[in-house]
Amino acid sequence: MDEKLLEIKNLKTSFRIEDDYYAAVDDVSLTVNENEVLAIVGESGCGKSALAFSLMRLHNRAKIEGDILYKGEDITEYSKGQINKLRGDEMSMIFQDPLTALNPLMEIGDQIGEVLLLHNKTLSKTKRKAKAISLLEKVGIARPEQVYEQFPHELSGGMRQRVVIAIAIANDPEVLIADEPTTALDATIQSQILDLLNELKEDMNAGIILITHDLGVVAEMADRVAVMYAGQIVEVADVHSLFGNPQHPYTRSLLSSVPNAESVGSKLHVIQGIVPSLQKLPRTGCRFRSRIPWIDESAHEENPKLHEISPGHFVRCTCYKEFFFPDEKEEDQHHGVS
Numbered sequence: 272m273d274e275k276l277l278e279i280k281n282l283k284t285s286f287r288i289e290d291d292y293y294a295a296v297d298d299v300s301l302t303v304n305e306n307e308v309l310a311i312v313g314e315s316g317c318g319k320s321a322l323a324f325s326l327m328r329l330h331n332r333a334k335i336e337g338d339i340l341y342k343g344e345d346i347t348e349y350s351k352g353q354i355n356k357l358r359g360d361e362m363s364m365i366f367q368d369p370l371t372a373l374n375p376l377m378e379i380g381d382q383i384g385e386v387l388l389l390h391n392k393t394l395s396k397t398k399r400k401a402k403a404i405s406l407l408e409k410v411g412i413a414r415p416e417q418v419y420e421q422f423p424h425e426l427s428g429g430m431r432q433r434v435v436i437a438i439a440i441a442n443d444p445e446v447l448i449a450d451e452p453t454t455a456l457d458a459t460i461q462s463q464i465l466d467l468l469n470e471l472k473e474d475m476n477a478g479i480i481l482i483t484h485d486l487g488v489v490a491e492m493a494d495r496v497a498v499m500y501a502g503q504i505v506e507v508a509d510v511h512s513l514f515g516n517p518q519h520p521y522t523r524s525l526l527s528s529v530p531n532a533e534s535v536g537s538k539l540h541v542i543q544g545i546v547p548s549l550q551k552l553p554r555t556g557c558r559f560r561s562r563i564p565w566i567d568e569s570a571h572e573e574n575p576k577l578h579e580i581s582p583g584h585f586v587r588c589t590c591y592k593e594f595f596f597p598d599e600k601e602e603d604q605h606h607g608v609s
């Protein structure tokens with residue numbers, strides 16, 4: 272069986288706003304195994320990046336509670352030195368915006384070389400250069416020798432993202448976190464970068480956490496999916512169960528708001544509203560309750576938990592059992608379904 276690489280237990284990440292702390296990630300428990308892509312999906316503001324940054328310990332002023340076990344060791348207890356060694360070596364991250372992820376004043380070759388040194392301090396300049404060039408080749412950059420000596424602003428957006436990926440995989444990380452890796456790119460480049468990630472996925476033994484709001488990307492790449500709403504995981508399942516048998520009202524809403532071949536000509540079900548801001552998040556009860564006011568209050572749990580409805584398929588709160596889309600009922604009536 273593939274080894275458990277990351278175990279996230281009851282993770283809570285809170286930001287101080289005025290005089291109080293507000294949780295952007297609340298009671299998140301997840302595992303990431305070797306050789307798998309775990310996608311984390313949800314609308315903007317639901318806490319996906321806050322979760323990724325917590326895993327990489329990149330928040331300076333947030334309060335982090337809970338455990339993050341990497342191969343059984345709790346990295347929340349790590350010193351700055353230990354965490355710096357872990358980052359870029361065993362755990363690395365591909366950021367949303369390649370321009371901000373790269374140092375504008377440093378040549379590409381030096382930026383890759385710097386990361387290689389994290390892993391092996393004695394690697395000679397010649398060896399670093401050879402490895403950097405082979406990494407640039409691996410991520411599909413034509414004329415790697417030339418790019419090696421260029422600055423980020425001299426490259427196109429797609430090439431910059433390839434460089435960011437080369438840096439992220441430089442030391443063969445065990446855990447790779449990709450935070451919306453294609454959001455800042457235009458559509459054709461997006462699909463090239465996804466193809467590249469898919470190739471790398473086959474190549475590496477890593478556990479990949481793919482953060483995205485794009486369900487097409489999830490369908491193409493993920494093995495398992497965690498759906499996040501207002502800082503919490505509301506549903507986790509393997510990709511086939513999630514797309515084939517979605518249960519939580521939020522997951523159903525996400526999936527049915529995307530047109531597909533079957534929905535052509537029929538109405539899409541869309542749940543109105545947005546993820547509330549941190550200060551307005553309900554601290555108790557079902558967080559999705561206010562978005563589905565037509566569902567009877569008694570359907571919700573007072574203290575919603577994740578329920579395992581089939582092996583490996585978890586859903587938060589009992590409201591999924593009673594859920595229906597209002598226009599679904601109207602359609603049924605039109606079609607004489609009782």
Ligand SMILES: Nc1ncnc2c1ncn2[C@@H]1O[C@H](COP(=O)(O)OP(=O)(O)OP(=O)(O)O)[C@@H](O)[C@H]1O
Pocket residue numbers: 286287288295313314315316317318319320321322484547548549
């Ligand atoms: N440093 C911070 N201080 C205070 N609030 C923050 C901070 N970082 C994020 N938040 C808030 O935490 C919540 C979750 O934000 P986060 O960026 O993690 O969402 P997201 O799902 O990644 O969204 P997007 O897809 O737009 O990046 C939001 O309400 C956001 O405003």
